[in-house]
Amino acid sequence: MTSLAGPKAVLWDMDGTLVDTEPYWIVGETALVERFGGTWTHEDALALVGNDLSSSARILQGAGVDMPEEAIIEHLTDSVIEQIRVKGVPFRPGAQALLRSLRAAGIKTAIVTMSRHRLAEHVAGLIDFDAFDAVLGGDDVPRPKPHPDPYLAGADALGVSIDDCVALEDSPTGLRSAVSSGAVSIGVPNLVALDGYGAHEIWNTLVGRTADDVAQLWKDTRA
Structure with missing residues (x-):
């Protein structure tokens, strides 16, 4: 009881x-999509807020990111850690x-x-x-x-x-x-x-x- x-x-x-750190994730997502020739809007990014990373990775694949799901997750995680190192933890x-x-x-x-x-x-x-x-x-x-x-x-x-x-x-x-x-x-x-x-x-x-x-x-x- x-x-x-x-x-x-x-x-x-x-x-x-x-x-x-959501802006750090958005920076990482945008750079990754643009590397593969795609476009990633602020609205696209907001739709991922709170999502599990596997779901987000599949959405990024749909936006043109030609990488395995796990590789996308590890890449974005590394990106956020690096931004924390450079910019600090907000x-x-x-x-x-x-x-x-x-x-x-x-x-x-x-x-x-x-x-x-x-x-x-x-x-x-x-x-x-x-x-x-x-x-x-x-x-x-x-x-x-x-x-x-x-x-x-x-x-x-x-x-x-x-x-x-x-x-x-x-x-x-x-x-x-x-x-x-x-x-x-x-x-x-x-x-x-x-x-x-x-x-x-x-x-x-x-x-x-x-x-x-x-x-x-x-x-x-x-x-």
Whole structure:
């Protein structure tokens, strides 16, 4: 039976929620399509936000990228890591402060992303405190978002029930995954609107948010 003392864990999407790396993905996608003589619009790029990488790779193949699916995924992952090295890691406003608040409150945290595990570990390693108890990439789960599997795996990795978890997401695909898993789900819009995808609450920014805000929403939802 769930205790109403507060959530035991917060599960973080990464790209667009923890870090504003979506523009890095768009740069990589655009360069790759153009290398094969194609055109990649901003609208094309937005359609991939929150997708699993295999689906995105197949769409890029349809746009003319003549490379195997796995090669596309590894190429884009390398591109994002290189851009982080050159330009820095663009943490979303308020994200690190909220992470510190959660850690101080003794609430477990995990990254649950569709990016490769190695990219997620790289990003987590750039935070100057012990921010996460677990890191799960898209290559760590059998079925991608919008299936519930990634968030269920995140809860399992932390040794908690999904009923005791809060999820933070910036994409419709991610929100559908979080909501269907049973986690209390918060939408944090970035590049795309999140209305109508089942979020328990929409937070337009993480600035000023603390563990107390997360706990209150969880309690209000579970009451």
